Amino acid sequence: MIAFDLSAGAAQQALSPAGIEFDAQEARARYATAVWCQLIEPGDSVAGRIIGARGPVAALEAVLADGEFPELTPKELVDARKRWLPRLSAGAVAGSLAAAAARGVTLLTRGDPDWPTQLDDLGAHAPLCLWVRGDASALRRLEASVAVVGARAASHYGDHVARELAAELAASGIAVVSGGAYGIDGAAHRAALRAGGLTVALLAGGADRAYPAGHTQLIDDVARRGVVVSEVPCGAAPTKWRFLQRNRLIAALSAATVVVEAGWRSGSLNTAGHAAALSRPLGAVPGQITSATSAGTHRLIREYGAQCITSADDVRELLGMPGETDAAAPGDGAYTGDATRVKDAMSTRVWRDATEIARRAGMAADVVGGILGLLALDGAVESGIEGWRLARIGG
Amino acid sequence: MIAFDLSAGAAQQALSPAGIEFDAQEARARYATAVWCQLIEPGDSVAGRIIGARGPVAALEAVLADGEFPELTPKELVDARKRWLPRLSAGAVAGSLAAAAARGVTLLTRGDPDWPTQLDDLGAHAPLCLWVRGDASALRRLEASVAVVGARAASHYGDHVARELAAELAASGIAVVSGGAYGIDGAAHRAALRAGGLTVALLAGGADRAYPAGHTQLIDDVARRGVVVSEVPCGAAPTKWRFLQRNRLIAALSAATVVVEAGWRSGSLNTAGHAAALSRPLGAVPGQITSATSAGTHRLIREYGAQCITSADDVRELLGMPGETDAAAPGDGAYTGDATRVKDAMSTRVWRDATEIARRAGMAADVVGGILGLLALDGAVESGIEGWRLARIGG
Numbered sequence: 172m173i174a175f176d177l178s179a180g181a182a183q184q185a186l187s188p189a190g191i192e193f194d195a196q197e198a199r200a201r202y203a204t205a206v207w208c209q210l211i212e213p214g215d216s217v218a219g220r221i222i223g224a225r226g227p228v229a230a231l232e233a234v235l236a237d238g239e240f241p242e243l244t245p246k247e248l249v250d251a252r253k254r255w256l257p258r259l260s261a262g263a264v265a266g267s268l269a270a271a272a273a274r275g276v277t278l279l280t281r282g283d284p285d286w287p288t289q290l291d292d293l294g295a296h297a298p299l300c301l302w303v304r305g306d307a308s309a310l311r312r313l314e315a316s317v318a319v320v321g322a323r324a325a326s327h328y329g330d331h332v333a334r335e336l337a338a339e340l341a342a343s344g345i346a347v348v349s350g351g352a353y354g355i356d357g358a359a360h361r362a363a364l365r366a367g368g369l370t371v372a373l374l375a376g377g378a379d380r381a382y383p384a385g386h387t388q389l390i391d392d393v394a395r396r397g398v399v400v401s402e403v404p405c406g407a408a409p410t411k412w413r414f415l416q417r418n419r420l421i422a423a424l425s426a427a428t429v430v431v432e433a434g435w436r437s438g439s440l441n442t443a444g445h446a447a448a449l450s451r452p453l454g455a456v457p458g459q460i461t462s463a464t465s466a467g468t469h470r471l472i473r474e475y476g477a478q479c480i481t482s483a484d485d486v487r488e489l490l491g492m493p494g495e496t497d498a499a500a501p502g503d504g505a506y507t508g509d510a511t512r513v514k515d516a517m518s519t520r521v522w523r524d525a526t527e528i529a530r531r532a533g534m535a536a537d538v539v540g541g542i543l544g545l546l547a548l549d550g551a552v553e554s555g556i557e558g559w560r561l562a563r564i565g566g
Numbered sequence: 567m568i569a570f571d572l573s574a575g576a577a578q579q580a581l582s583p584a585g586i587e588f589d590a591q592e593a594r595a596r597y598a599t600a601v602w603c604q605l606i607e608p609g610d611s612v613a614g615r616i617i618g619a620r621g622p623v624a625a626l627e628a629v630l631a632d633g634e635f636p637e638l639t640p641k642e643l644v645d646a647r648k649r650w651l652p653r654l655s656a657g658a659v660a661g662s663l664a665a666a667a668a669r670g671v672t673l674l675t676r677g678d679p680d681w682p683t684q685l686d687d688l689g690a691h692a693p694l695c696l697w698v699r700g701d702a703s704a705l706r707r708l709e710a711s712v713a714v715v716g717a718r719a720a721s722h723y724g725d726h727v728a729r730e731l732a733a734e735l736a737a738s739g740i741a742v743v744s745g746g747a748y749g750i751d752g753a754a755h756r757a758a759l760r761a762g763g764l765t766v767a768l769l770a771g772g773a774d775r776a777y778p779a780g781h782t783q784l785i786d787d788v789a790r791r792g793v794v795v796s797e798v799p800c801g802a803a804p805t806k807w808r809f810l811q812r813n814r815l816i817a818a819l820s821a822a823t824v825v826v827e828a829g830w831r832s833g834s835l836n837t838a839g840h841a842a843a844l845s846r847p848l849g850a851v852p853g854q855i856t857s858a859t860s861a862g863t864h865r866l867i868r869e870y871g872a873q874c875i876t877s878a879d880d881v882r883e884l885l886g887m888p889g890e891t892d893a894a895a896p897g898d899g900a901y902t903g904d905a906t907r908v909k910d911a912m913s914t915r916v917w918r919d920a921t922e923i924a925r926r927a928g929m930a931a932d933v934v935g936g937i938l939g940l941l942a943l944d945g946a947v948e949s950g951i952e953g954w955r956l957a958r959i960g961g
Contacts, residue, residue, distance in 0.1 A: 210930040212907065253930035259920075328854055382906060410910035412927075457852030457864060459723055460876040472867065472874040479867040479874065481855040512607065515805035526652075533607040535648035 173235045173257060177203060177228065185265045188272035202279055203227035204300045206264050208404040210255040211299075213416035217243060217251045219295035227299070231273035251552040267377070270405035274379040275394075276304045285310055290423050292449050298402035298420065303377040305398035309346075309369055310424075316371070317486055318425035318446070320439045321355030321432040326464045329432030332456055333358035334430070339483035341368020344489070346537060348373065349426040350388050350417065351399070353383060355431045355439075360393055370397040371424065375417040376409030377401055400424075418442040427489045429480055433467025440467050447475060452489045454480040509534065513542045514551070522557035568630045570596060570654060572623065580660045583667035597659075599675050603799040604659050605629060605650040606694075608811035612646045614690035624693070632846045662772070665800035669774040670789075671699045675905070680705055682711045685818050687844050693797035693815065697773040700793035704741075704764055705819075711741035711766070712881055713820035715813075715834045716750030716827040724827030727851055728753035731826070734878035736763020740885070743768065743820040745812065746785055746794070748778060750826045755788055762926035765792040766819065770812040771804030773798055784816075795819075813837040820846040822884045824875055828862025835862050842870060847884045849875040904929065908937045909946070909956060917952035 179195035181200030186193060190199050193201060199562040204227045211218045221230045224242055233240065234255065240248050246343060271278065277286055279301040287310040290297050303310070315493075319337050321329060333355045337347045341363035349356040351372040363370035372393045381387040395397050402420060403413055418438065422428050422445035433439040446453045455477040458465030471477035480487055487493070516531035517523060525543060529536035546552040553562050580610035581588060586598060587874030599622045606613045615623040619637055628635065629650065635643050666673065674680055674696040682705040685692050698705070714732050716724060728750045732742045736758035746750040746767040758765035767788045769777060773796040776782035788794050797815060798808055813833065815825050817840035828834040828850075841848045850872040853860030868870035873884055882888070911926035913919060920938060924931035938954055941947040948957050 195939050210928070215928075250930045250933065253924070253932070257925040258928060292591045312931070328856070332855060382895065394843070408906070412907045412910055415906070457860075457867070458855075459853055460727060460851060461723070466876070469874055472852070473876070473880070479864055481861070481864045482581075485868070511810070512805070512807045515807055518826060530652040533605075533610075533649050533653060535645045537648070538645065563727070 172237065172360045173256065173259065175206075175261065176233050177206075177235075181261075185261075185418060186266050188269045189277070190272070199228050200226065200282075201233045201278060201280065202264075204266055205278065205404065206231060206259075207299055208302075208402075209264050209267065210258050212254075213298065213402050213413055214296045214419065215251075216295035217247055218255070218299070219297060220481050221298060222293065226399055238520060239306065264404075267289045267404035267406050270377070270379050271302060274304065274405065276302050276405055277307060277312070278376045279303050279307055281378040283307075287311065287313060287424055289313070289426075290420070293423050295418060296419065297423075300402065302401045302403070302405060303398060304378045304400075305394040305396075307398065309371065309398045310400070312369065313346050313348070313424060314372070314426060315344060315490065316350045316425045316427075317490065318428040318442065319355065319359035319431060320349055320421060320428065320442050321430050321439050322434055322439065322461055322467075323352050323354040323356075323357065323471070324434075324464065325354035325432050326458075326462060328458060328462070329355055329456075329464055330358045333431045334362040336429070336456075336480075336483055337362035337370075338366040340486055341366040341370065343483070343487075344368070345486075346397075348421055350374070350421055350442075351393070355383070357389060359385060359431075360389060364392055364396055372397070372399045373417050373420050373424065374399060374401040374409065375403075375413040377403055377405040377504070379405040382409045414438060415441055415526065419445040420453060421447055422446040425451070427454065427486070429454040429456065429486055430468050430471060430477070430520070431456045432458065432464040433464055433471075435470065437467045440471065443471050443475065443477065452478070452491075454478040454486060454489045456480045509538065509542055510546060510551075513539055513546065517552065517559060517561045519561045519563050520562075522555055522560050524558035528559060567632065568651065569655065570630050572601075572627060572630075572657065575599045576656075580663050581887060582658075583664045584672070585667070594623050595621065595677075595937050596673060596675065598626045600663055600673065600799065601626060601654075602694055603697075603797075604655065604662065605653050607649075608693065608797050609691045609809055609814065610620065610646075611648075611690035612642055613650070613694070614692060617694060618690065622707065652708070659799075662799035662801050665698060665772070665774050669699065669800065671697050671773045671800055672702060674698050674702055674705070678702075681950055682706065682708060682819055683748075684708070684821075685815070688814060690819050691814065696798065697796045697798070698793060699773045699795075700789040700791075702793065704766065704793045705795070707764065708741050708743070708819060710739060710885065710887070711743055711820045711822075712885065713743045713816045713823040713837065714750065714754035714826060715744055715816060715823065715837050717829055717834065717859050717862075718749040718751075718823050719745050719829075719831050719858060719859065720749035720753065720827050721853075723853060724750055724851075725753045725858055728826045729757040731824070731875075731881065732757035732765075733761040733852075735881055736761040736765065738878070738882075739763070740881075741766060741792075743816055745816055746777070746781055746788070750778065752781060754826075755784060757810060758793055759787055767792070767794045768812050768819065769794060769796040769804065770798075770808040770813050772798055772800040772802045774800040777804045780884070809833060812838055812891070814840040817841040817846060818844055821959045824849040824851065824862050824881055824884070825866055825872070826851045827853065827859040828848060828866070829858055830861040830865065832862045835866065838866050838870065838872065847873070847886075848872040849881060851875045874882075904933065904937055905941060905946075908941065910932055912947065912954060914956045914958050917950055917955050919953035922929070923954060
């Protein structure tokens with residue numbers, strides 16, 4: 172039995188800096204969730220399973236009381252307790268709650284109406300809660316959303332494409348989700364903000380701290396006009412593990428994922444992998460095969476069935492939305508078929524009669540006559556007393 | 567009944583400039599084939615059907631005698647006669663045979679041992695014969711071959727990629743087939759020649775005339791060290807129709823087709839369409855989505871199932887040949903899994919014991935101990951009396 176105060180009073184006390192009053196039951200649930208955030212790393216499916224089965228309070232009480240967990244194997248339980256208990260600290264939890272309150276970061280739990288239910292597709296790996304800076308209700312409006320992600324060390328080309336795609340998508344009401352990083356992520360957030368659209372940044376560290384520090388202003392802007400989200404508590408550092416787990420949230424929160432640029436082993440391939448594992452549509456922007464920053468996107472197209480994305484319309488198609496333009500099929504138009512053979516046999520200078528044109532074209536004269544009539548209607552050929560000739564363009 | 571001398575004597579007379587003697591039957595067959603080449607345009611399936619059924623001599627005799635063709639509908643026969651007969655000219659046939667002999671262009675017919683039988687996949691649209699400059703026997707050695715085609719107005723990038731791919735493929739024994747045009751085609755031929763490999767140019771006009779004229783030297787080089795091929799007789803002009811039909815030969819002759827660069831309506835999409843219709847593997851090289859010369863290749867990848875080609879290895883894979891490198895899966899290596907969490911919890915400066923590392927990593931201490939042992943074997947961490955730290959790279 173480990174001593175830890177999970178009473179309503181202690182919970183209400185720890186939650187008080189946020190200035191919102193919760194009834195006893197709600198306060199205990201929120202406090203226990205904040206404690207769990209401190210104990211576990213993102214994606215801990217053992218915690219996910221017992222909290223899913225019992226709720227955060229009962230699950231935590233059972234852990235503290237060294238209780239039975241028939242849903243776990245003995246080894247799972249022993250290992251989990253060894254992972255979790257060394258981190259148990261009421262002070263650390265109170266500190267993260269105070270930091271959250273100070274920075275306007277609110278705690279969003281699964282029962283909240285703003286909870287983005289698409290995250291539940293992650294099953295036992297779903298986050299317990301989200302720490303949110305900005306308009307949490309925006310998280311309910313992500314049916315039309317796309318993760319625009321990619322290399323930190325983006326090329327000028329990648330940066331340009333990320334901006335163009337994000338601006339056009341955001342302007343047309345599609346939310347742009349990304350990771351707040353340098354390179355592609357930052358370009359996408361910035362363009363979406365500039366287009367007056369919704370953008371969501373998912374951070375690997377606490378939502379109270381901007382990472383990278385050079386993006387402090389950008390992440391503040393995203394929080395003010397969109398929303399900044401993390402599953403780790405305020406004060407938590409962005410470790411590599413948390414980056415990888417944050418990527419699963421980017422993929423799960425968005426209706427589709429598009430990788431703009433990525434090196435052969437880029438972290439954005441990890442986001443793409445999560446999108447594929449969730450059966451969310453995946454797209455990748457091609458680039459020059461001589462460019463190292465496109466090696467990863469080509470790999471996604473070749474080996475992982477990513478759609479080749481060349482425009483915002485292609486992204487809309489990925490989302491199952493109708494495109495804005497409808498292109499004609501290749502090979503149609505002026506350069507195939509009998510009309511081509513007839514025009515090949517004609518001249519812009521010399522008048523020829525239909526029989527001569529037919530002979531040159533190797534076609535029956537009556538067929539050629541019909542085609543000449545149609546071409547004349549199109550203005551492509553002209554007739555005179557000496558026969559037919561090709562119309563001079565602009566002449 | 568149309569008067570035309572198809573006797574063995576007339577045939578041997580017309581074929582004599584080539585300096586090869588043919589027996590009566592062979593001479594008549596070759597001469598009739600040369601006559602047919604004069605009468606029809608490439609891909610004439612009515613001619614293909616009756617010649618396939620009766621052979622060139624009997625088919626031509628029946629046409630001249632206004633005979634019955636139970637294999638054709640009355641309208642097909644009437645239309646065909648109107649197409650063919652205005653072109654009948656013994657003088658024109660003799661002229662094309664003399665031009666062929668003068669330029670070293672030989673006539674390859676279906677019965678010849680050098681006939682590339684993969685062309686028969688075109689069915690009734692297969693060419694009746696080929697006019698060949700260079701080493702006709704090379705046409706039997708195209709099991710490992712790839713059509714490298716693309717825009718005439720290639721970009722610097724496309725030109726570079728065509729050269730690199732063709733050089734590497736040709737050097738590894740894969741024949742490079744193309745159309746002799748400016749841009750991608752020329753770059754591919756040139757690189758294949760320079761690499762000492764086999765290259766084949768298919769021309770839309772007669773094999774005796776270089777088109778474009780600016781490629782006279784290149785096409786001569788291809789003829790000298792590889793082979794130049796056309797299905798139209800010597801002296802025939804390269805019309806748009808013949809370009810389109812020539813494209814079907816490029817696709818049919820090659821084991822796979824790769825489009826390096828193509829505009830949205832490029833003629834190389836037509837070659838790609840023929841490859842797809844023949845169920846030959848199709849690849850396309852991606853480029854920047856802002857480049858008009860890659861719009862067509864992206865379209866092939868998006869809409870026509872073309873494989874995204876990023877290297878000569880990818881082309882070998884398209885041909886069903888083993889690649890030369892075997893890449894590891896994305897996301898493997900150093901940046902996932904428990905080892906990442908352990909390393910995240912460590913420092914290159916500060917020594918920490920396993921318990922402290924486990925607490926920081928949120929993992930069980932015994933698991934961390936095992937991982938530290940493995941990392942030490944790899945040289946990624948080092949142990950001392952105060953615990954563990956990350957190895958300094960190169961330190």
